[in-house]
Amino acid sequence: MRKMGVSLLAVLAGLLLTNMAYAQKMTVKILNRQDNESGYSYQVPAHYSSTSNATANCYGSDNVNCSAHETTNGYATAGHEISYSVRGATLSLLLPDGRLAVVNCMSKYKLKMDYINRRSCRAPMVDVVEVEFKGKEAKLEWVASIDGKKKDSETYRILAVLPPQQ
Helix, strand or coil, rough: HHHHHHHHHHHHHHHHHHHHHHCCEEEEEEECCCEEEEEEEEEEECEEEEEEEEEEEEEECCEEEEHHHHHEEEEECEEEEEEEEEEEEEEEEEECCCEEEEEEEEECCCCCCHHEECCCCCCCCEEEEEEEEEECEEEEECCCCCCCCEEEEEEEEEEEECEEEE
16 A cells, blocks of 8 residues: 555656756746737737847057957748637737747636626736746736736736747
């Protein structure tokens, strides 16, 4: 009996660790936002990003000789429409690796048999948020106070993850 209890504990611990491993938390930039309680077709915006590195070397006493080198790398994501209609808040999130995650949140309803208990999804008014991706959900968290101590959060559903176009 003790052996079975230890085995069960090992399996449960393994499931918990596996579940935690699938959650990814990262800082992202919101490129576009749209919010409407009636249906609409969401347009993913085009986006281009680049980084440059430059170095210069100079040497000499009376005459100075300089040489320089610059490298620029970039990626672009073309704008296009998602192939289905949405309602509520929809955001395009720029991930650190250049991919775009399109997420959506419809209004929340607390079951009390009336429409009054419906609330809109919380949508961040800031451009940079923390996101925890887990399965088909993205939990957004952002600073909501001047002193930075209060945070708001909302869970969105992932509609698409678009690769960067090189």
